[in-house]
Amino acid sequence: MNFTINVWRQNGPKEKGGIATYKVSNISDDMSFLEMIDVLNEQLIIQDIDPVVFDHDCREGICGMCSMFINGEAHGPGRGVTTCQLHMREFKDGDTITIEPFRAKAFPVIKDLMVDRGSFDRIIQAGGYVSVNTSGNLPDANATPIEKQDADAAFDSATCIGCGACVATCKNASAMLFTSAKVSQLSLLPQGKIEASERVMNMVKQMDLEGFGNCTNTGACEVECPKGISIENIARMNREYLSASITSK
Ligand code: SF4
Numbered sequence: 001m002n003f004t005i006n007v008w009r010q011n012g013p014k015e016k017g018g019i020a021t022y023k024v025s026n027i028s029d030d031m032s033f034l035e036m037i038d039v040l041n042e043q044l045i046i047q048d049i050d051p052v053v054f055d056h057d058c059r060e061g062i063c064g065m066c067s068m069f070i071n072g073e074a075h076g077p078g079r080g081v082t083t084c085q086l087h088m089r090e091f092k093d094g095d096t097i098t099i100e101p102f103r104a105k106a107f108p109v110i111k112d113l114m115v116d117r118g119s120f121d122r123i124i125q126a127g128g129y130v131s132v133n134t135s136g137n138l139p140d141a142n143a144t145p146i147e148k149q150d151a152d153a154a155f156d157s158a159t160c161i162g163c164g165a166c167v168a169t170c171k172n173a174s175a176m177l178f179t180s181a182k183v184s185q186l187s188l189l190p191q192g193k194i195e196a197s198e199r200v201m202n203m204v205k206q207m208d209l210e211g212f213g214n215c216t217n218t219g220a221c222e223v224e225c226p227k228g229i230s231i232e233n234i235a236r237m238n239r240e241y242l243s244a245s246i247t248s249k
């Protein structure tokens with residue numbers, strides 16, 4: 001398969017960026033999207049052109065690093081997949097494919113397709129943890145009963161890989177889906193209830209400080225999330241935040 005690739009090139013956070021167009025050929029339909037960029041980069045290196053910088057790590061849908069906008073969609077066409085899980089058979093031979101970085105004020109471009117998602121790390125640092133007794137004198141984990149539906153909901157929330165597709169997709173660049181998943185995965189469980197009020201207040205405060213926008217219930221985040229994180233998490237976080245803000249006064 002052969003493609004025309006329009007890709008965002010930007011030398012640094014303060015540099016002006018723009019779209020560059022390259023041809024890429026002999027792409028197998030079994031290749032992943034990232035492997036296609038690897039081939040493009042090999043061609044660019046041979047031509048003495050800087051390779052396209054992009055984030056990646058696990059290449060199996062776990063790490064959340066391979067964040068890019070492909071033909072106007074976070075992680076490209078298809079549902080429930082990250083860019084590294086996207087195959088070139090999703091495109092037609094001869095297609096023109098446009099690749100851009102995730103765009104949000106809180107995700108500044110580092111270079112080309114690589115953005116700084118340290119803002120997500122700082123939200124987690126603000127409260128995404130539980131204080132656990134690590135003295136060695138611990139009760140058996142199974143001694144704490146947990147309702148099946150709570151365990152399932154907490155597990156579903158915990159599948160968020162922090163990729164940022166929800167932010168990049170949202171017209172307000174809101175991080176509510178990410179933050180609410182990280183709040184829920186802890187507050188639904190007994191171990192996470194101790195610091196629940198403090199956690200939701202601090203994480204929401206940090207989210208606002210980072211410059212993310214507000215949620216207006218469009219629901220686009222849920223559609224583009226590769227892990228199917230539900231916007232029910234946002235409703236749950238709003239309830240928790242309201243309750244925490246009343247009791248903390
Ligand atoms: S909620 Fe979904 S889209 Fe947002 S960071 Fe988590 S996995 Fe990515």
Ligand code: FES
Nearest residue numbers: 059063064066084
């Ligand atoms: S490279 Fe890890 S999720 Fe894509």
